[in-house]
Amino acid sequence: MIAVVGYYSTKFGELWERSLFDLTKEAVNEVLKQTALEIKEIDAIFFANMLAGVLENNLHSSAKLAEIFNINIPIFRVEAACASGGMAVFLANQYLKANTNKTVLVVGAEKMTDFSPEQVTYGLSAAASSQEQEAGLTFPGLYALMANFYLHKYHYNEENLAYVSVKNHFHGSLNSKAHFRKKIIVDNVLESPYVAYPLKVLDSSPISDGAAALVLTNDKEKIKKIKNKAILLSCNLATDSISLAKRKNLDEILATKIAAEKAFKEAKIKPSEIQVAEVHDCFSIAEILAMEDLGFWEKGEGGKLITQFPTMIDKGDRLIVNTSGGLKASGHPVGATGVKQVGEIFLQLTNQAEKRQVKNVKYGLTHNVGGSGGTAVVSILAVSS
Numbered sequence: 001m002i003a004v005v006g007y008y009s010t011k012f013g014e015l016w017e018r019s020l021f022d023l024t025k026e027a028v029n030e031v032l033k034q035t036a037l038e039i040k041e042i043d044a045i046f047f048a049n050m051l052a053g054v055l056e057n058n059l060h061s062s063a064k065l066a067e068i069f070n071i072n073i074p075i076f077r078v079e080a081a082c083a084s085g086g087m088a089v090f091l092a093n094q095y096l097k098a099n100t101n102k103t104v105l106v107v108g109a110e111k112m113t114d115f116s117p118e119q120v121t122y123g124l125s126a127a128a129s130s131q132e133q134e135a136g137l138t139f140p141g142l143y144a145l146m147a148n149f150y151l152h153k154y155h156y157n158e159e160n161l162a163y164v165s166v167k168n169h170f171h172g173s174l175n176s177k178a179h180f181r182k183k184i185i186v187d188n189v190l191e192s193p194y195v196a197y198p199l200k201v202l203d204s205s206p207i208s209d210g211a212a213a214l215v216l217t218n219d220k221e222k223i224k225k226i227k228n229k230a231i232l233l234s235c236n237l238a239t240d241s242i243s244l245a246k247r248k249n250l251d252e253i254l255a256t257k258i259a260a261e262k263a264f265k266e267a268k269i270k271p272s273e274i275q276v277a278e279v280h281d282c283f284s285i286a287e288i289l290a291m292e293d294l295g296f297w298e299k300g301e302g303g304k305l306i307t308q309f310p311t312m313i314d315k316g317d318r319l320i321v322n323t324s325g326g327l328k329a330s331g332h333p334v335g336a337t338g339v340k341q342v343g344e345i346f347l348q349l350t351n352q353a354e355k356r357q358v359k360n361v362k363y364g365l366t367h368n369v370g371g372s373g374g375t376a377v378v379s380i381l382a383v384s385s
Contacts (some may be wrong), residue, residue, distance in 0.1 A: 005218055006215050009213075047109075155302055161203055167309055168322050212340040277321050277366070
């Protein structure tokens with residue numbers, strides 16, 4: 001059995017006074033304090049980060065962490081674009097499957113706001129194909145292509161997309177660590193400027209700083225000793241073409257469908273049993289596609305269903321989605337996002353989610369995507385009996 005026994009996140013946002021490693025150090029120290037563990041009890045660290053190599057000319061962050069914490073254990077730097085955090089969880093899970101009585105840290109961190117928009121856009125575009133970069137396509141442009149295709153195929157419009165942001169901003173207003181804690185309405189989204197038609201500013205996740213850390217273990221004594229824990233039933237990863245032009249369908253992310261199918265099979269549960277989920281809403285269209293690709297909604301129905309707020313806390317019923325505020329409102333410090341997603345489900349399963357707590361949660365899911373769908377990680381967690 002592999003359990004998540006601790007989680008801590010810094011605030012997400014424009015943290016001008018903090019460096020990448022300031023944020024990382026806070027997350028690590030606080031999660032260790034929370035679990036009453038010492039760094040010497042950690043057997044390995046998986047550090048998720050995308051942009052330090054591009055923006056800070058620092059690719060050897062594993063050794064920097066060894067220096068900061070005065071340790072000589074294996075430290076793995078993990079990079080998979082916006083799915084870096086999810087892949088770090090996946091690799092930590094594989095490490096624990098291969099080794100008994102081990103305890104590991106998964107840390108995700110990103111420092112983005114100290115750099116110009118041009119620098120950050122340049123760095124993020126490294127997750128797209130060279131042909132897309134040469135054509136001048138950024139990620140808003142790539143997701144706009146998917147949004148246009150989806151809206152045209154299923155006869156929806158921009159207003160259908162807006163409901164995603166309204167819901168996630170409401171959830172973000174309940175999260176003290178969120179980048180944005182302001183509620184919005186559909187008109188706010190529709191009146192915000194276009195970034196890449198039909199996507200607007202309020203359809204898009206922000207540039208954020210932040211760090212998040214998890215403690216995972218298969219040490220039976222530690223699992224027994226630590227009060228708050230959730231069981232990691234499955235964590236699966238799939239990849240697909242980096243280029244949109246090579247995809248079979250623009251109204252789906254195939255890597256999500258494959259990873260989800262594997263995750264549900266390994267966890268031995270059905271999509272209908274999931275009660276809370278954190279899905280990758282880098283843009284509003286991404287959440288709608290995710291809900292369909294994960295098997296929660298039928299293909300093409302998402303644009304209609306989202307307008308009824310079926311996944312909003314206090315309004316929804318069977319499944320509540322992005323209680324943290326998602327990437328849209330909680331923020332998107334790229335390397336930290338996938339780690340925060342698992343952390344949010346951990347909080348829900350251990351009844352620590354405060355104002356955004358969903359009642360009687362037994363199973364939760366996370367979904368983390370890299371680029372425009374080249375990588376997808378799906379994890380399923382369960383309450384500890």
